[in-house]
Amino acid sequence: MIEISNVTKEYVEGNKALRNVSITIEDGEFVFIMGRNGSGKTTIFKLLMKEEELTSGRIVVNDMNLGKMPRSYVPKYRRRLGVVFQDFRLLKDLTVYENVAFAQRVVGASNRRIRESVPAMLQMVGLSSKYKMYPHQLSGGEQQRVAIARALINRPEVLLADEPTGNLDSHNAMEIMKLLEEINGMGTTVIVVTHSHEIVEKMHKRVIYMERGCVVGDETAFDPAEEEEDMTEGGEFYED
Amino acid sequence: MRISTFWYCVKQGVRNICRNIWFSLASIATITACIFLFCMFFSIMVNIQHVVRLAETTVGITVFFDEDLNVGQIQAIGSEIARRPEVDRMEFTSEDDAWEIMKEGYFEGAEDLAEGFEEDNPLAGSSSYQIFLNDISKQSQFVAYLNGLNGVRKVNYSNSAAAGLTSFNTVIGLLSVVIIGVLLAVSVFLISNTINVTAAFRKNENQIMRYIGATNGMIRAPFVVEGMIIGLLGAVIPLCVMFFLYHQAVGYLQDRFQILSGIFQFLPLETIFPYMAAAAMLLGLGIGFFASFFTIRKHLRV
Numbered sequence: 001m002i003e004i005s006n007v008t009k010e011y012v013e014g015n016k017a018l019r020n021v022s023i024t025i026e027d028g029e030f031v032f033i034m035g036r037n038g039s040g041k042t043t044i045f046k047l048l049m050k051e052e053e054l055t056s057g058r059i060v061v062n063d064m065n066l067g068k069m070p071r072s073y074v075p076k077y078r079r080r081l082g083v084v085f086q087d088f089r090l091l092k093d094l095t096v097y098e099n100v101a102f103a104q105r106v107v108g109a110s111n112r113r114i115r116e117s118v119p120a121m122l123q124m125v126g127l128s129s130k131y132k133m134y135p136h137q138l139s140g141g142e143q144q145r146v147a148i149a150r151a152l153i154n155r156p157e158v159l160l161a162d163e164p165t166g167n168l169d170s171h172n173a174m175e176i177m178k179l180l181e182e183i184n185g186m187g188t189t190v191i192v193v194t195h196s197h198e199i200v201e202k203m204h205k206r207v208i209y210m211e212r213g214c215v216v217g218d219e220t221a222f223d224p225a226e227e228e229e230d231m232t233e234g235g236e237f238y239e240d
Numbered sequence: 241m242r243i244s245t246f247w248y249c250v251k252q253g254v255r256n257i258c259r260n261i262w263f264s265l266a267s268i269a270t271i272t273a274c275i276f277l278f279c280m281f282f283s284i285m286v287n288i289q290h291v292v293r294l295a296e297t298t299v300g301i302t303v304f305f306d307e308d309l310n311v312g313q314i315q316a317i318g319s320e321i322a323r324r325p326e327v328d329r330m331e332f333t334s335e336d337d338a339w340e341i342m343k344e345g346y347f348e349g350a351e352d353l354a355e356g357f358e359e360d361n362p363l364a365g366s367s368s369y370q371i372f373l374n375d376i377s378k379q380s381q382f383v384a385y386l387n388g389l390n391g392v393r394k395v396n397y398s399n400s401a402a403a404g405l406t407s408f409n410t411v412i413g414l415l416s417v418v419i420i421g422v423l424l425a426v427s428v429f430l431i432s433n434t435i436n437v438t439a440a441f442r443k444n445e446n447q448i449m450r451y452i453g454a455t456n457g458m459i460r461a462p463f464v465v466e467g468m469i470i471g472l473l474g475a476v477i478p479l480c481v482m483f484f485l486y487h488q489a490v491g492y493l494q495d496r497f498q499i500l501s502g503i504f505q506f507l508p509l510e511t512i513f514p515y516m517a518a519a520a521m522l523l524g525l526g527i528g529f530f531a532s533f534f535t536i537r538k539h540l541r542v
């Protein structure tokens with residue numbers, strides 16, 4: 001569970017990027033954090049990554065209080081998170097396979113483990129046949145799939161995605177969202193920072209709206225099929 | 241650290257060197273120059289020390305005692321001197337032994353001339369100790385101590401050769417420390433620059449590593465490997481050059497300045513090379529390690 005309680009973040013004195021923000025995200029949830037530029041959504045992302053220190057308040061991720069976490073523990077903490085960026089951040093001189101393997105190599109995984117898990121992960125994101133290709137030989141959507149595979153290879157509990165569809169057309173964007181939904185279905189908590197209304201509307205997931213550093217709305221997820229059913233049932237009731 | 245991770249870091253280190261080969265070559269060249277000079281001064285100093293040591297073993301201090309002292313009293317003073325830490329060994333020569341030595345030297349072939357002194361030892365009261373020191377630089381201090389002892393009549397010693405060699409050795413030592421120091425500073429600066437350039441190349445990679453959860457050690461390792469390889473190459477090249485050059489230089493000096501061969505006995509390369517190689521390797525690896533370790537620190541800030 002992720003608990004953000006009364007968090008304020010001030011980069012420069014008097015200029016608050018977050019003002020008294022409180023959000024709770026349960027295990028296995030799929031959440032969008034939405035807002036315009038400067039709304040504070042990326043600051044939340046950075047605080048969760050422990051890239052920035054909060055000014056006041058408390059953030060607890062899976063029972064770990066980030067405010068009290070020593071710097072030496074940060075690498076271990078980050079291994080429990082997966083992270084995806086808008087610009088993919090793939091290594092250009094490594095193949096698809098090597099890019100995914102890289103994430104395991106830097107945390108000291110054995111060659112045997114890498115040989116076993118990377119092909120399985122590439123199969124999951126639908127890139128088995130392209131494992132020898134370099135990033136520049138792939139489409140934007142495929143590159144983002146590689147980035148997702150890299151983020152998931154160390155089996156994180158939480159996947160953080162910062163504008164993962166920002167560089168993609170609507171078709172590829174929806175494909176990536178479906179993949180993230182699949183990953184969420186396997187039990188991983190997924191947090192997507194975005195400003196795309198189109199995607200948020202199509203996904204029917206929980207949406208936290210942010211504006212000028214404050215949470216201004218929190219819409220819970222809904223299943224359109226169930227809603228339709230409810231309406232039908234309601235209609236029957238009225239007809240009766 | 242796993243073996244696979246170790247090899248991964250080594251591979252990345254080599255890749256870093258290849259990525260900016262010209263910077264790496266410049267660093268290797270400077271360390272090569274630095275370590276070559278180190279090896280040269282090392283050879284000179286070791287050879288001078290060898291000559292000084294030879295002088296120490298052949299040039300002794302002779303102490304004569306007051307004529308009214310008997311052998312027992314002289315030997316008591318001798319045991320007191322022997323307790324001094326700077327004394328390597330001592331040889332006692334009684335007045336009779338001294339006369340025998342003199343007879344052999346001066347009356348060789350005319351022994352009958354010496355027979356006139358049969359009953360009257362002309363060297364009576366000339367019992368002496370010859371003292372050899374373990375460090376010739378302490379000679380003057382030791383002579384002052386001897387002169388201050390009760391019962392000591394005279395102290396004979398040769399100061400010029402030992403003092404000359406010792407001061408030459410000191411000058412060479414100081415000169416080498418200064419030159420090597422300057423070159424070390426240049427080497428550290430150049431390696432540091434090379435690592436900075438590599439770090440700029442790898443900025444994206446390092447950032448991704450941090451997000452994935454790589455430790456500082458894991459991010460730092462390829463850079464440290466890079467620095468150590470540069471340092472190692474900078475040591476191996478001058479060592480190879482020295483290996484071939486030493487014989488040539490010794491041969492040349494002995495041919496050109498034959499007068500030296502009487503004074504100087506050059507040490508064979510086989511005797512000094514293992515020490516020189518170990519020192520040069522440590523120096524190269526040390527420069528590479530410290531320059532890269534401290535340079536990369538500022539790139540590790542999360």
